[in-house]
Amino acid sequence: MSLLDVRDLAVSYNGRRAVEGISFTVEPGETVAVVGESGSGKSTTAHAIIGLLPGNATVDQGQILLGDTDLATWSSRRMESVRGVRIGLVPQDPANSLDPVKTIGAQVGEVLRIHRRGDRRTIARRVVDLLTRVGLPEAEALARRYPHELSGGMRQRVLIAIAIALEPSLIIADEPTSALDVTVQRRILDLIDDLRTEFGTAVLLVTHDLGVAADRSDRLVVMKDGRIEEQGPSAAVLADPRAAYTKQLLHDAPALSVREFRTAEPPVREPAIVVRDLVKEFRAGPSAVSRAVDGVSFEVAHGTTHALVGESGSGKTTTARMVVRLTRPTSGTVEIAGAGPGRLFRRHVQLVYQNPYGSLDPRQSVAEIVEEPLRNFRLGDRAARRARVGDLLERVALPKDLLTRKPRELSGGQRQRVAIARALAVEPEVVVLDEAVSALDVTVQAQILDLLEQLQRELGLTYLFISHDLAVVRQISHTVSVMNQGRIVESGSTSQVFTDPGHEYTRELLAAIPEPVR
Known part of the structure; x- marks a missing residue:
């Protein structure tokens, strides 16, 4: 008997079908990845399984068998006896999934109190054990802190601690790493794998990232427009995809598609962008100063793409803001060839933000x-x-x-x-793109990257491309600078940096990219 057996499931929102007759199983101890773009129905499927559909959603047909128990007709209140105990959930957004006015310890301990797993002292000890188990340092002190005092990766580990608190047989991980840097993503996925091995827990991994799914799952379920396009063992599906949609996802995934590095002709005129010894300091208290950018220098040749890569807090976005004159440097210089003063600068240099909805x-x-x-x-x-x-x-x-x-x-x-x-x-002649594709599904991301390359060829544009995703950088950039803690630790052509990295931090970033399927 399968641990989870979804049979002919259909879900509607206000009478409009979002999931149409899907069936799949999850066996004890395995990881099944449900893959698809936004609107494919993958998150709706996950929420139906754990009984967290919104009020305007209905399960129209089908069964959700957890062992021999059909959960499809259970009320939300009845599902409380299953959530946490038999099925744990790791939600997508750690910033919005934790209560900002409760301590970390109180939130981890809540599931233990609800299910009456010990007195106050027993629960307090168990909370510290759980926080330690998910790799959080100084767990006793951290339990007294609040979510805003933790990094994104630390908050996601707290959510995993909550999900495993009662040692459920199934964990649903709904886009658990989509908001995280690539190296933090790898650590979180490693943690989930370790816990699966230790407790024998099965994992239903919901993701739009085919690279993550390929790297971490035993079986794949590929969804599109509320239906299953293809499913089977991950290696078989990725090596020989049958559905056209799966082939397109595989082609578009930067981490999995093997493409030639972009090369550029040697510049025949002065560089389009010259950054010299750029420093930016912020006041961190009455007398303390924090240096976000520390002596950054690089050049970008006309008509090429230079990438600044690094994790959150590395200083890459602050550098970009100084390049486009949205932030004044503490010291150092930025020269844009041909850019005039004042308002004329904006005709020469334009910025494309990460979040297109927020910038329109x-x-x-x-x-x-x-x-x-x-x-x-x-x-x-x-x-x-x-x-x-x-x-x-x-x-x-x-x-x-x-x-x-x-x-x-x-x-x-x-x-x-x-x-x-x-x-x-x-x-403009120069366009700065600040994480301009990181919020997009993989096929849409590929379309935008192709568009940027086409526009560069046709218009001779120079790009400064800001990203934490080296798989994307490998595809789009001619040259790259790797930033860590406000400094550039390595620079060079993209092919040089990717094939022969000289700095340990660069090697760590590269190691976090899933290996292409061959």
Whole structure:
């Protein structure tokens, strides 16, 4: 008998089907990865299994067998006897999944108190044991701290401690590493693997990242538009995918697709960007100063892409903000070839942010968003600006029927294309892209990266590409600087840095990339 047996499951939101007749099993002690893009139904499936569907969702048909018990018809209140005890959940966002006004110890201990697993002292000891087990240092002191005092990786370990507190037979990990740096991601996935080995716990891993799924799962379930496209042993599915959609996911996954490094011709004129001895200090208290960027120097040749890579807190985004003059350096210089002073600088250098939804005015239409830089710089009359907007949408492969829509009516990939069109409106020579594809599904990410390469070839653009994802950097950049704790620890051509890294930190970042399927 399977540990979990999902049979012909269908789920609707307000009468609209989100999951349509899916079936799969999870055996004791194995990891099954459910893979798909946003809207594929993978998270809906996970939430149906653990009984955490929102109020507007209904299970229309099918069975969810945990052993010989069908959970499909159980009420949320009845499911409380299963959650934590037989099924644990590691949710996606550690920042929003922990109560900001409760200590870490109180939140880990809550599941033990609810299920009456000992008196106060027993629970306190168990909390410290759990925090230690998931690799958190000084667990007794950490139990008295609050979520905001912990890093993202530490918060995710707390969520894992909560999930394993009652040693359930199944853990559902719903995008458990999507918000984490690549090295932290690897440590969290290693931890889940270790716990699975120690306790014999099965794992249902829900992810949009085919690289993570390929690296960590025994079997794969590939979902698209609420249906299962393909399933089977991971090695077999990835080595010989049958469904066209699986083939596309495999092709688009930067960690799994084997591509040639980008190379650039030697520059024949002065560099487009020259950064020298850049320093940025922030006041950390009445007398303390924190140095976020410490003596950073690099150059970017015209028409090429230079990547700044590193984990959160490495200083790469602060560096980018100084390059585009959104942050004033404490010392050092940034020179952009051909960039004028004041407002003219903005015509020459543009920025594309990580979150396209947050960077677009929700009150404006697509046409108004793209046209705004043209109005600000008084470029052309109304007819000329409208024609230019139409041309820009065509250039970023968006249909003109989107012109009247608002950002909320667009997908994530469409919003990012609008942000790129807006950045190109005033014909800049330099574009700074700050984690511009990290929030996108893998196929949309691949489309945006292909678009950026095409625009660079056609327009001669120079890119400064900020990312924590070396698999993406390997695909898009000609040269790279690796940052750690505010300093550049290694620089060179992408092929050189990836094939012969000289610094231990670079080797650690590279080791966190899943190996391509061969």
